[in-house]
Amino acid sequence: MILAFAVAAAVLFGSGAYLLLKQDLIRMVAGIILISQSGVVTIIAASLSRGRAAIDVAPGERVSDPLPQALALTALVIGLATVALLLALVHRAIVVFRTAEQDELAATEAEHEAGLERRRQADREEIESDPDGERAP
Amino acid sequence: MAVDRGGTRPTADRPGWSACVIAVAGFALCLFAGGAGFSLPWAPSLDLRLAFALDGLAVLYGLLATGVGALVFAYGTRYLTLHLEHQRRPAVERWRFWPWMTLFAVSMVGLATAQDLVLVFVFFDLTAVCSYFLIGFDRAEREARRSALMALLVTVVAAVAMLVAAVLLHAEHGTFAIPELLDRAEPSTTTTLAAALLAVAALAKSAQVPLHFWLPKAMAAPTPVSAYLHSAAMVAAGVLVLGRVHPLLARSEAVLTGLVVVGAASVVVGGVLALRRDVLKQVLAYSTISQYGYMVMLYGIGGAAANGAAAFYVLAHGIAKSALFMTAGAVTMATGEDRLSRLGGLGRRVPVLAVAAGAASATLAALPLTVGFFKDELLFAAAVERGPVTVVLAVVAATLTFAYIGRFWIGLFLGPARGSVGAASTLLVAPVVVLAAVAVLGGVVVEPFARLAEDAATVSAGEPVTMSPGYHLDARPENLMAVAAWALGGLLLVLPRLTDGLSRAFAAAGERFGPRRAYDGTLRALDRVSAAVHDREVRDLRGSIAAVLVPAGLLIGVAFVATPTAGAYMVGIVEGADWVILPLLALVVVATVVTARARVRLVVALALAVVGFALAALYALVGAPDVALVAVVVETMLTLVFVAALSRLPREDPDRFVPGDPVRRRRDVFAALLAGLAAFVALWGFLSQPAADSVSDEHLRLTPSAHGGDVVTVIVADFRGLDTLVEITVLLVAVVGVATLVRRGRLW
Numbered sequence: 001m002i003l004a005f006a007v008a009a010a011v012l013f014g015s016g017a018y019l020l021l022k023q024d025l026i027r028m029v030a031g032i033i034l035i036s037q038s039g040v041v042t043i044i045a046a047s048l049s050r051g052r053a054a055i056d057v058a059p060g061e062r063v064s065d066p067l068p069q070a071l072a073l074t075a076l077v078i079g080l081a082t083v084a085l086l087l088a089l090v091h092r093a094i095v096v097f098r099t100a101e102q103d104e105l106a107a108t109e110a111e112h113e114a115g116l117e118r119r120r121q122a123d124r125e126e127i128e129s130d131p132d133g134e135r136a137p
Numbered sequence: 138m139a140v141d142r143g144g145t146r147p148t149a150d151r152p153g154w155s156a157c158v159i160a161v162a163g164f165a166l167c168l169f170a171g172g173a174g175f176s177l178p179w180a181p182s183l184d185l186r187l188a189f190a191l192d193g194l195a196v197l198y199g200l201l202a203t204g205v206g207a208l209v210f211a212y213g214t215r216y217l218t219l220h221l222e223h224q225r226r227p228a229v230e231r232w233r234f235w236p237w238m239t240l241f242a243v244s245m246v247g248l249a250t251a252q253d254l255v256l257v258f259v260f261f262d263l264t265a266v267c268s269y270f271l272i273g274f275d276r277a278e279r280e281a282r283r284s285a286l287m288a289l290l291v292t293v294v295a296a297v298a299m300l301v302a303a304v305l306l307h308a309e310h311g312t313f314a315i316p317e318l319l320d321r322a323e324p325s326t327t328t329t330l331a332a333a334l335l336a337v338a339a340l341a342k343s344a345q346v347p348l349h350f351w352l353p354k355a356m357a358a359p360t361p362v363s364a365y366l367h368s369a370a371m372v373a374a375g376v377l378v379l380g381r382v383h384p385l386l387a388r389s390e391a392v393l394t395g396l397v398v399v400g401a402a403s404v405v406v407g408g409v410l411a412l413r414r415d416v417l418k419q420v421l422a423y424s425t426i427s428q429y430g431y432m433v434m435l436y437g438i439g440g441a442a443a444n445g446a447a448a449f450y451v452l453a454h455g456i457a458k459s460a461l462f463m464t465a466g467a468v469t470m471a472t473g474e475d476r477l478s479r480l481g482g483l484g485r486r487v488p489v490l491a492v493a494a495g496a497a498s499a500t501l502a503a504l505p506l507t508v509g510f511f512k513d514e515l516l517f518a519a520a521v522e523r524g525p526v527t528v529v530l531a532v533v534a535a536t537l538t539f540a541y542i543g544r545f546w547i548g549l550f551l552g553p554a555r556g557s558v559g560a561a562s563t564l565l566v567a568p569v570v571v572l573a574a575v576a577v578l579g580g581v582v583v584e585p586f587a588r589l590a591e592d593a594a595t596v597s598a599g600e601p602v603t604m605s606p607g608y609h610l611d612a613r614p615e616n617l618m619a620v621a622a623w624a625l626g627g628l629l630l631v632l633p634r635l636t637d638g639l640s641r642a643f644a645a646a647g648e649r650f651g652p653r654r655a656y657d658g659t660l661r662a663l664d665r666v667s668a669a670v671h672d673r674e675v676r677d678l679r680g681s682i683a684a685v686l687v688p689a690g691l692l693i694g695v696a697f698v699a700t701p702t703a704g705a706y707m708v709g710i711v712e713g714a715d716w717v718i719l720p721l722l723a724l725v726v727v728a729t730v731v732t733a734r735a736r737v738r739l740v741v742a743l744a745l746a747v748v749g750f751a752l753a754a755l756y757a758l759v760g761a762p763d764v765a766l767v768a769v770v771v772e773t774m775l776t777l778v779f780v781a782a783l784s785r786l787p788r789e790d791p792d793r794f795v796p797g798d799p800v801r802r803r804r805d806v807f808a809a810l811l812a813g814l815a816a817f818v819a820l821w822g823f824l825s826q827p828a829a830d831s832v833s834d835e836h837l838r839l840t841p842s843a844h845g846g847d848v849v850t851v852i853v854a855d856f857r858g859l860d861t862l863v864e865i866t867v868l869l870v871a872v873v874g875v876a877t878l879v880r881r882g883r884l885w
Binding site for chain 1: 678679682683686707708709710711715718719722725726729730732733738741742745748749752755756759760761762763764767768771774775778779782783785786787805806808809810812813814816817820821823824825827828830831832833836837840846847848849852853857860861864867868870871872874875878879881
């Protein structure tokens, strides 16, 4: 079982990494989801004991390790929150830039940065052409 | 014009006066509580203690910081009001000034009293942080911002040397406590190295050559800051540290010689450059470099006499220099000019200020009947004790001081009247008068000052020091040296051409080859590196992801090669419910691969849902019903949100799907395979070696006392309740974020 869990978690992680490298923003989100699933599976697989659910435990009874379950709960909920935020961000980006392709987004950003840099340069020239304005106490 | 925001009359500067009251209280404390001290554990596991003691050295610097502080703060209440008015800034900006000023004074007293090397470091850096905000107070001006950053970087980066020294000494002697360190340190390579590192930090702070360039730049600060920074805080902090650890420095002859060299260089460079400066505060700034050079030189000479002289020098210089800075500020406020070439003949128009500034200048120039005379007498005595080289250096230093400070005072107050004089505020003149009175008083009754310096020197010399400064009308070497210095200085004053060329050449060489160029160059290079890295980071997200994945995978690989792994891996046994879990895991794997290869986004969403629900079923089978329930809810939500997001997007054109660059594709597959493989070996190893025991038993035992049946619920809600609270906060933040994004930036 150890091997089986390890394989499943590794496949989840590897596929997630592959999707992260994709151009499409939506697939990147999918990659993040897969990687967090890999994490949760690993936590659950790391339980030290297996048995019935740890509810109303009688002394000496064999139960499932409750601690990893609590951690997995936290991981699941936090995962949901971050993915929801990520999806909202991606959605907004796609609506604003009309593309989900990273290359095109990066190109738009570079264009925007270049515009900003041009304006900064213009500001600097304006300041430097007026040295009195700068050195006055 | 806009309506005056402060009303017709500026309101009283309450924060400023509060700072002043605090300084006066501190002064009283330092005066009457001498010898007091306490030591509390801070971080016992690191041997750190909050150890403070008001010993001789602490009293001297504490009195200086609070006494000069109180006067400067009183001056500042008026100055800052005028300053803000001139710049048309609202009066509330005081609140960006006085808290820092107060913290400056407090950290200076803390530094003076701290008896733990790490504590000294903390206060040392605290003064640098305060000075950063104060120098950059006129934040609209680029020069002020640059100067503030320069002061911060030079002093803070150098201060790291002090921390390194502290760690070195701790490793050797097992303590950070300064008195014990001074006891235990023997002459050794470690001691020498630590002493040298401490000296570097202190010298950068005291603006000594070659790290002096930040100080003249720091003139961008409002005058009260300059007055304080140059006389009693910040720059004084460096010399204070030298005094505090002096017995350690004295273990190494090389470090002492280095101090003499650096001090002498600073005396000459600062003095010569001060000779030709035109801006008032610049003259004084270069003078400060030169004056602290004296003190560093004295600490380098070492021994009882030199330590006493250094302590006395700090006191006399602090009084004189703060008065001179406040004079410069008062003159600039009254005339609107800040250059010697545009000022002159003010003596008849502001006689009180002229006399007071004259007393302060005389103190700096070491004329009789001021406390300054004794500072030079003690300096000369220490120099004579050391040898002919230091005698020459001391006379040169005193000559330069006499010349530049004479030029400063004469240029301001004598000669033809230049510049129009407005009303000089009483509050801008009174503190100068008080300081001048103290300086003259010290020239008549030197005893109290000598006692303070003796007590301080006893700490820094590590042996009892007695000093008896006084007027002697005979031909002893000290008197001859003083007369020689006055004569030579007077000559320079009368014939300024003698030094014009030298000073100009110095300034030009400094511009050309000076350390400031190195600083600028380093900063620019760092900027370029940062910009290049940033560029790569933001331009291509894929690149930066792969840059994390590939080295991480390789590192894990290296770790596995280096670790013996024989017999470490377990396949595990398959029993009972596992026969159902195995197909579920297979389903997860298949669905995952489908997700990765899907061409249509909807398929991605659905395959993800399959993965999620299969895992939920798996959780139910391993005895984790809580996780299974939550997983079902989360998966349902996630699938719905995903599909909803897809439906709101512009439609995806399936014909547009292009396989992309094959090289790139292969690279992606390679990175992903490497990541997956690394994850596999790491996870398999991790799962094969379970921990020996778990805290779960404790949780199981305690659950009934938490009034719960379900152990997992009790852990989440009770044992790790704080975690859950934070988690809820994260959820809340995420919800706000999502709501804002979906509503295009408006939350409501």
